[in-house]
Amino acid sequence: MTLDPAQIGAAIQPLNRARSMPAGFYTDPAIFAAERAQVFLKHWFFLCRAEELPDPGDYRAFDSPGGPIVLIRGNDGQLRCFANYCRHRGSILLEGSGNVGGRITCPYHAWSYLNDGRLYGCPDMKDAEGFDKVENGLVALDLDAWEGFVFARFTKDGPSLRDHLGDFPDRMASHDLGKMRCTWRMTLEVDCNWKLILENAMETYHTGIVHKNTVGAQQSRTPATVGDWICIQVISGRSIATLTDEVPPFDPIPGLDAEARQGTYFTVVLPTVQFAVAQDCLWWLKTLPVSANRTVLEVGGCFPESRLLQPDFAHRAAPYYDRWERVAREDVGILEKQQRALSSALYRPGPLSWRDDMVQAMGVWVLDRLGI
Template identity: 85%
Template sequence: MSLDRTEFEPALQPLNRARSMPAGFYTDPAIFKAERDNLFLKHWFFLTRAEELPNPGDYRAFDTPGGPIVLIRGNDGHLRAFANYCRHRGSILLEGTGNVGGRITCPYHAWSYLNDGRLYGCPDMKDAEGFDKVENGLVALDLDQWEGFVFARFTKDGPTLLDHLGDFPDRMASHKLGDMRCTWKITLDVACNWKLILENAVETYHTGIVHKNTVGAQQSRTLATKGNWITIQVISGRSIATLTDEIPPFDPISGLDDDARMGTYFTVIFPTVQFAVAQDCLWWLNTIPIAENRTRLEVGGCFPESRLTLPDFATRAEPYYDRWERVAKEDVGILEKQQRALGSALYKPGPLSWRDDMVQAMGVWVVDRLRL
């Protein structure tokens, strides 16, 4: 499809007469490139929890739409994010997770960098005219944290992280998310567009069908938000983070406000991450867009730090891990089928239900930023 806003107009109408997005929104490489240029390279995106890298020299490498990056804790205790390539001829510096101590050494020609990004060693460069070690340190991304959640961006322009989040911190204040600690993660390679994952995460229209044998049918309400995020709240007087009708293994977080006690917030912080915040825990769906039809999905789970010291924590936490993984895989199964269907030459956008309001809201947010 062409990058012409008129092609999206049926999807931008008032909800009661709106259509779903055209197929190219999810299948066209040109749309994906426009998203890379105008969304992924210009907005804050979630990386991980800060406690995942507790010690100087701890690092984690990430693949992102803007290329490989590495998050590393310096000897001064500060986290920093860098483009994950050597300044000599571009070799990848670090893979996976680990600890490099005080220095990162390129596996190709042994240039080395301190864990704060400064160039340390550069063999055989003494005769290079105009060479400046200071100017050849690692290239930094903008990095910020909120309550231990680490975000990065490829530009230093635009709103601060707190401005980007809007009233998300206020809405989640009584959950005390700074006390959360990540205890579990899985990564799934998904053959669908990244937006399909997040659209699915903010509607309960599908739950009684796709998840009929797990979470079952759900009812939700949509809440007004300020900033670059949206949310629904699935109504339930207790946590829905396990698949049993019994009382959840962990007590609710103390001091939850009246709204928080009503159910689980299923949020999307634009552009690429969902935080699902229940009465006793939090889990995330972090989408890493790889191509118009491929996404790497990380599902992570957190509990209040005080729970981790319980002698039977691992046993109590297992039902949560089971739920998060099973439901995520059920969603992946249906979304990969949806992606295949969107490739039909006969595909025509269908009408939206009132239960698709946040699906539409996400599409509108994206289209408004594609510079169409």
């Protein structure tokens, strides 16, 4: 890794004299490789909402920094996550999403697995010395969920999901997030480092410029957090999940506490996902780091289940989808330019503003995990 120790030292100074991270933090393939080993493969990462796979046999395949994986609901109703390869010679088993019923069949040599991961069929293996069907089931990831949000990780070591989340569940308790339902998703391929996307999502410094014709200028405060998450709250007496000055199409969630009524929480559950929790809905930015300068970004949105029962739900929800997509595309445009600029041979880290506090916090969290 080629990060300048002096520049790292400047980046972790108290905010009023700190500077931004060196360019290599976002451009160096060696840093990305270290992040894969020390961050992506060791920490919880968000997959989807549990209700998106309601029935036995329902599955969804994902790419991840640790390779292809698949989430599937078994006949016993339990969700499980497996490495998405056949134990014979490594073919991908499932792509996209759908329902396989009770059995997954490899498209290459027809080995088959039950939807709980056990090996079921393996043609022409009777002469293989020492072959044990029990030992050749699918390889499971660690899996857990909180309020319907499903997370996985590649190791069983380290804090539980609940410990990782710290006081995030307490802060969000009055939003009753377990009753949220995912109604919308979109995916963008972004030519920038994954950290730039999440740093951008954790400051309002840019909104009056980049988003001057959409969300406009915003002000925020920074609540204290416990656990592996960070937070700002954009202050607004009503939801900012649509782009008009009119009353939002959906009423606020009943029973919000006094702090929740003050604005929208923009959070990052480290390392790779933002949850934006407004007075009437929730949306996420889920980053899939692909390389030092490439990320796949999924934007997803949820509403309380009761809202889906309204006969004009689709009409009311449309302005939210429009806002989430337009603002995401505006951010992607500026972030791809930022990534290009970081390749300048003359790049030098600049001073941070007080409004960059969570940008610095996220960078320091990553540095700590890398042992830098």
